[in-house]
Amino acid sequence: MKIILNNRKEEFSVPTLTVNEMLKIKKFSFRMRVIKINGVLIPRDKYETTVIREGDDVRMLYLMSGG
Amino acid sequence: MRFSEIETHLGKFRVGIAGAGGLGSNCAVSLARCGVGTLVIADFDVVETCNLNRQYYFADQAGMLKIDALRDNIARINPAIKVIPHNLKLDESNIPTVFKSCNVIVEAFDSNDMKEMLIETVQLRMPGTPVIIGSGLAGWGHNETIRSRKIDDTLYVCGDESTTAGDEMPPMAPRVSIVANMQANTVIDILMKK
Secondary structure (H helix, E strand, O other): OEEEEOOEEEEOOOOOEEHHHHHHHOOOOOOOEEEEEOOEEOOHHHOOOOEEOOOOEEEEEEOOOOO | OOHHHHHHHHOOOEEEEEOOOHHHHHHHHHHHHHOOOEEEEEEOOEOOHHHHHOOOOOHHHOOOEHHHHHHHHHHHHOOOOEEEEEEOOOOOOOHHHHOOOOOEEEEOOOOHHHHHHHHHHHHHHOOOOOEEEEOOOOOOOOHHHOEEEEEEOOEEEEEOOOOOOEOOEOOOHHHHHHHHHHHHHHHHHHHHOO
């Protein structure tokens, strides 16, 4: 499937992925982040069950401590 | 546009500030200087001497609640601004009430767990309200790594998105206030388009 990940085209060899599977494939290991898929925020407890599909627009940012 | 017109326009709006530490105190002061009419500021902490390396407080305010000290400091800068202080720890249940009818919310927490909690709560329970996040501001130097990014109409992030504050990489006035003022600048930009 082809998706958009942070405004860049990204291609995966499988038809769908859960959020957790995508993070693992991309080796995004830092834990604190915000993910939105097609404008909808995905809470962390939904990473295992939320499915990313062809054409999805995935946006991600990292949350660093300090303020 | 003249500043007097800008100030009159900004006077109509209400901005929520979640946390009155380095990001929140500096951001609030900038918004007050620009004339943002109402600032809803939530924090439960007191001013400590070790905060003064970056937070908009004074040595003689040590021991005061941050919300009281910040309200006083804003009143000295721009008495026309209405400050609504909340002495509480923000959580999933009180955020929608505390920040009800705010046009924009500034995320100004220290810990990334609290940042995540606020973002999830506002995005899921206050749809349409923009949140401006501060993420990555520890240390010094590296001006070129600090940036501001729009994720979408309701989510913006300011900071380097990579440095974590700690004992060996403390948050310090220059980078903290750069990020706080990027957040304030984003708020103004959103409000000026309304």
